[in-house]
Amino acid sequence: MWQLNEMDYGTAAQAGRQSLTPKGPGAAMLLRMLDEIDYGVLVIDAQGQIQHANHLARHELASGRLVMVRGNSLLGSTTEHSAMIQQGLDHACRGQRKLVLLEQNELELSLAFIPLSHPLEAESPTVLVLLQRQSTCDNLAVRMFARNKGLSPSEESVMIGLCRGLGVPEIAREHGVAESTVRSQVKSLREKTGCSSIRRLMQRVTSLPPVVPALRIITPMAHGATEFVHP
Known part of the structure; x- marks a missing residue:
């Protein structure tokens, strides 16, 4: 559902990175559960490479408003935003939680960077990135x-x-x-x-549970493309 090959991340496939998509009988159910949550969810590695994304995260990346993907890396829409994302990633890789607030004109997006592993527990730490819900x-x-x-x-x-x-x-x-x-x-x-x-x-x-109203359709990127597109 959110495997990298389904997202057509050509560079990630070429690099042969291991997907973080869970395996086993309950994997499909877990992925469907995450798709029903009204928050974008990303998992990235220490280099900022996207390993996993739920549907709303893909939709936010496709919009390119404040965050986007380039060469499978999570970046901001401006150099300043990219630097702030890198700062959040650096904190998380050191085992610290970090909230990053991206703002441009009337647009805003908050991202919470949360370490999924202790820096001493893994050679390549992974980071959970939670995106804010855009509208209650x-x-x-x-x-x-x-x-x-x-x-x-x-x-x-x-x-x-x-x-x-x-x-x-x-x-x-x-x-x-x-x-x-x-x-x-x-x-x-x-x-x-x-x-x-x-x-x-x-x-x-x-305070109501965050339930996504409907899954949005995203047009897949062509192989090796550098931008998301959507209807």
């Missing part, structure tokens, strides 16, 4: 929460607007209704969810 609103669990609490479609839309950081006036303009209507829907939201305030409601929403 994209979490399928938010829709599931709305159904569980019996929210109407309009109430669910208002809750999604609140998740996006919109205020009552903005939600009213977006939906083409009066602000008083939105305030009534917000009151109904609080009553149905048992939350004393919108802040409490947002806390509940952001």
Whole structure:
């Protein structure tokens, strides 16, 4: 599912690197489980070579917004970002966890570099890289929460607007209704969810399990290509 040959990482295949894709009867199930998590997950080696990536990580790399792959190496979209990624990798290879914040204009992406092995335990340490969820609103669990609490479609839309950081006036303009209507829907939201305030409601929403809404389709790279492409 995420094996390097399926990602068409030509340089990795030529180098003959050993894939970290798990083997055994439960391997396929484990990979499917990781694909359902609404976070990008990467495993890289000490040289920054991508050994493993789940579907959302591949999607983020394909977008090329703030991170990308070149010659099978994890890089940033700018020299500065690449240097920050290297810093995170260096910390993880020394057994230290490191959070890297990439920002460019209005785009932002946080990456957590987590050592999977102690520097003294392996000659070639491996590092787990967790990518932030881009939007709470994209979490399928938010829709599931709305159904569980019996929210109407309009109430669910208002809750999604609140998740996006919109205020009552903005939600009213977006939906083409009066602000008083939105305030009534917000009151109904609080009553149905048992939350004393919108802040409490947002806390509940952001703490929901990260469930990916749907697997995105990515067009495979041609052999030896230097860029991801996607529809």
